Amino acid sequence: ETVLTQSPGTLSLSPGERGTLSCRASQSVSGNYLAWYQQKPGQAPRLLIYGASTRATGIPDRFGGSGSETDFTLTISRLEPEDFAVYYCQQYGTLPITFGQGTRLEIK
Amino acid sequence: EVQLVVSGGGLVQPGGSLRLSCVASGLIFSEYKMSWVRQAPGKGLERLAGITGDGAATSYADSVKGRFTISRDNSKSTVYLQLNSLRAEDTAVYYCTTGGLTVISDYWGQGTLVTVSP
Numbered sequence: 001e002t003v004l005t006q007s008p009g010t011l012s013l014s015p016g017e018r019g020t021l022s023c024r025a026s027q028s029v030s031g032n033y034l035a036w037y038q039q040k041p042g043q044a045p046r047l048l049i050y051g052a053s054t055r056a057t058g059i060p061d062r063f064g065g066s067g068s069e070t071d072f073t074l075t076i077s078r079l080e081p082e083d084f085a086v087y088y089c090q091q092y093g094t095l096p097i098t099f100g101q102g103t104r105l106e107i108k
Numbered sequence: 109e110v111q112l113v114v115s116g117g118g119l120v121q122p123g124g125s126l127r128l129s130c131v132a133s134g135l136i137f138s139e140y141k142m143s144w145v146r147q148a149p150g151k152g153l154e155r156l157a158g159i160t161g162d163g164a165a166t167s168y169a170d171s172v173k174g175r176f177t178i179s180r181d182n183s184k185s186t187v188y189l190q191l192n193s194l195r196a197e198d199t200a201v202y203y204c205t206t207g208g209l210t211v212i213s214d215y216w217g218q219g220t221l222v223t224v225s226p
Binding site for chain 1: 203208217219
């Protein structure tokens with residue numbers, strides 16, 4: 001099983017700042033099949049990034065994904081108030097499909 | 109507009125069963141792999157099961173293998189999750205989503221709460 005470890009667990013930043021979230025895999029992610037999701041309280045997850053670096057439809061360009069093999073990063077270039085949420089990475093290239101434990105992005 | 113509407117959750121006793129349904133609209137259902145994902149209260153996401161568009165292949169997380177069964181009826185644009193031998197630790201919100209192996213989960217249902225308690 002591919003274990004995804006996200007860091008930090010909680011990130012405290014102010015609106016306008018840059019946010020950098022990390023996702024490290026226990027083995028190479030097949031085909032760079034790595035996605036990022038945003039989840040707000042009481043809502044289903046929302047797809048942000050797939051294929052490690054491709055933004056999903058309608059996602060603002062302040063969200064960017066990068067990385068390969070075992071190290072991946074989600075960058076939010078300039079935080080907006082609506083960006084404060086929990087973020088999950090997911091690998092969908094190898095069964096079982098797995099998620100990271102999440103990073104909570106909170107307002108400082 | 110793509111919609112996934114999930115139903116079937118509720119309160120069930122340990123050892124009991126439930127069947128969750130997810131009705132899809134706005135897409136050619138038979139062309140989509142489908143998955144079920146759950147989230148225990150205050151916890152992260154866990155992908156439980158997946159099924160191919162034609163229903164020929166399924167996959168399960170070890171935590172539910174042998175207890176949960178995923179199936180689909182393409183004529184009704186519906187995917188199901190049969191939950192048997194339920195345990196307290198199965199208490200969670202259950203989501204259905206499009207996607208599976210090598211296919212992104214771009215659409216999500218609203219989730220249904222399953223509570224396993226005496």
